[in-house]
Amino acid sequence: MSNSHSHSHSHGPGQSHSHGPAGHTHDAHDAHDVSKHVKVYLLVFGALLVGTVITVLMSQVHLGSAWVNIAVALFIATVKAFLVAGFFMHLISEKKAIYAVLAATAFFFAGMMYLIVWHRGEVPRGTMFIEGANKQLPVDVKR
Amino acid sequence: MEIPYTVKPRPDTGLFNAKVGIWLFLASEVMLFGGLFSSYIFLRVGADNAAWPHGLLNIPIGTFNTAVLITSSVTVVLAWAALKMGNFKKFRAFQSVTILCALGFLGIKSFEYKDKFTHYEVWKKDGTRLTGHIDGTPWFWKTRTLQEKGIQNLKFLPDAKHYAAPKVEHAGAAGGEHSGAHQAIEIPVSEIKRLSAFVPGHSTYFGIYFTLTALHALHVLGGAIVIAFLWGPGGKMWRTEPERFTNRIEVSGLFWHFVDLVWIFLFPVLYLL
Numbered sequence: 001m002s003n004s005h006s007h008s009h010s011h012g013p014g015q016s017h018s019h020g021p022a023g024h025t026h027d028a029h030d031a032h033d034v035s036k037h038v039k040v041y042l043l044v045f046g047a048l049l050v051g052t053v054i055t056v057l058m059s060q061v062h063l064g065s066a067w068v069n070i071a072v073a074l075f076i077a078t079v080k081a082f083l084v085a086g087f088f089m090h091l092i093s094e095k096k097a098i099y100a101v102l103a104a105t106a107f108f109f110a111g112m113m114y115l116i117v118w119h120r121g122e123v124p125r126g127t128m129f130i131e132g133a134n135k136q137l138p139v140d141v142k143r
Numbered sequence: 144m145e146i147p148y149t150v151k152p153r154p155d156t157g158l159f160n161a162k163v164g165i166w167l168f169l170a171s172e173v174m175l176f177g178g179l180f181s182s183y184i185f186l187r188v189g190a191d192n193a194a195w196p197h198g199l200l201n202i203p204i205g206t207f208n209t210a211v212l213i214t215s216s217v218t219v220v221l222a223w224a225a226l227k228m229g230n231f232k233k234f235r236a237f238q239s240v241t242i243l244c245a246l247g248f249l250g251i252k253s254f255e256y257k258d259k260f261t262h263y264e265v266w267k268k269d270g271t272r273l274t275g276h277i278d279g280t281p282w283f284w285k286t287r288t289l290q291e292k293g294i295q296n297l298k299f300l301p302d303a304k305h306y307a308a309p310k311v312e313h314a315g316a317a318g319g320e321h322s323g324a325h326q327a328i329e330i331p332v333s334e335i336k337r338l339s340a341f342v343p344g345h346s347t348y349f350g351i352y353f354t355l356t357a358l359h360a361l362h363v364l365g366g367a368i369v370i371a372f373l374w375g376p377g378g379k380m381w382r383t384e385p386e387r388f389t390n391r392i393e394v395s396g397l398f399w400h401f402v403d404l405v406w407i408f409l410f411p412v413l414y415l416l
Contacts, residue, residue, distance in 0.1 A: 034224045034227040034228055035224075035228060037224060038221065038224050041217055041220050041221060041224070042217070044217070045213065045214075045216075045217040048213045048216075048217075049210060049213060052206060052209050052210060052213065052410075053206075055410075055411050055415065056202060056206050056415065059202075059411065059415035059416070066416075069416065070416055073411040073412075073415055073416060074408075074411070074412075076411075077407050077408050077410075077411050080407045081404050081407055081408070084216065084400050084403055084404050084407065085400070085404065088216055088217070088219075088220045088396075088400045088403075089397055089400045089401075095156060095157040095158050096156075096157075097156040097157070097158055097163065098158070098162075098163075098166050101166050101167060101170050102166070102170065104170070105170040105173050105174070108174060109173055109174065109177045112174070112177055112178065112181050113177070113181055113184075115181070116181050116184050116185055116188075119185070120188070
């Protein structure tokens with residue numbers, strides 16, 4: 001997917017750097033590249049639909065533990081996310097600057113998720129359900 | 144003064160302005176939705192299993208809506224590809240499908256919301272709980288509404304089973320002889336401790352469900368407005384600056400794919416797990 005820039009002189013992945021301020025474009029070249037990619041987009045579309053169906057079917061099957069079901073569902077979702085990001089959003093061959101932005105995002109996102117894991121060691125009093133500690137469900141909310 | 148790099152890529156980054164802009168924006172969006180997802184995990188792992196509703200969302204409808212959004216994502220990228228090949232008509236055709244899908248998604252979501260706003264849970268003073276519909280399917284009733292309307296007996300059509308008691312207990316057994324059929328029962332208001340529709344205030348689950356899905360729906364709406372603008376009046380730019388216009392379509396498409404991507408995670412997490 002190296003042709004996300006109309007001015008890049010792209011012959012394939014990894015060679016899509018601009019050739020300076022030259023004003024000429026490569027529309028015919030681009031059009032040829034793009035038509036090849038249309039097939040890929042349609043394949044990805046099919047894969048996403050199949051992935052959705054598999055997710056739903058797998059969720060109906062009890063896989064031993066709820067955690068296995070959660071892991072399977074999130075794994076399929078992640079694969080689908082990679083397909084969308086990689087092909088529809090052209091991340092499979094993007095410019096370095098964008099990878100740099102996303103690397104920072106990934107770092108902070110992972111950090112934020114880590115906080116969730118971390119909190120499990122130090123739960124503030126009264127914020128977590130403990131079996132048997134509170135028989136009554138919180139029903140006395142005034143509404 | 145002409146703004147540089149609206150079409151030509153900057154020599155050092157190889158990117159035109161809008162592309163840098165949209166990716167920085169998407170990075171902030173990842174953190175926005177990420178924060179809410181982490182809240183969801185936090186709330187879910189700390190919750191009592193019995194208090195976490197299961198099976199209250201309509202899976203076939205959710206699956207269909209997922210397919211609708213995926214379809215719109217592929218038509219966006221095909222529309223952009225059509226412009227790259229110089230075919231404006233084809234671009235418009237594909238984006239028409241995108242806009243229809245966006246409206247379809249929002250329509251279906253509204254239907255789902257309405258379904259929740261007219262679906263109720265009753266907590267009785269003896270500890271039993273029922274879910275079902277109030278006669279006349281009113282919206283947004285709460286405990287106070289019963290007093291305000293001076294209702295003595297609530298006409299209620301209980302569901303066959305309560306989400307917290309899927310196997311053993313029959314939640315509709317309040318009257319004793321309820322057989323699981325959808326028969327209306329009358330619950331004396333004096334026996335009701337709490338009444339709530341499936342609104343954000345119902346429970347932690349619906350709180351996070353509505354927060355996540357409504358924020359996502361706002362993104363769908365925003366994206367659809369931009370795509371519709373570029374499909375309609377904004378399309379004039381194709382005649383004067385075709386490359387810049389194509390870039391705009393690419394950038395709006397990147398946002399749209401991101402919205403699709405968020406839903407790819409929302410759907411299994413909220414509907415299936």
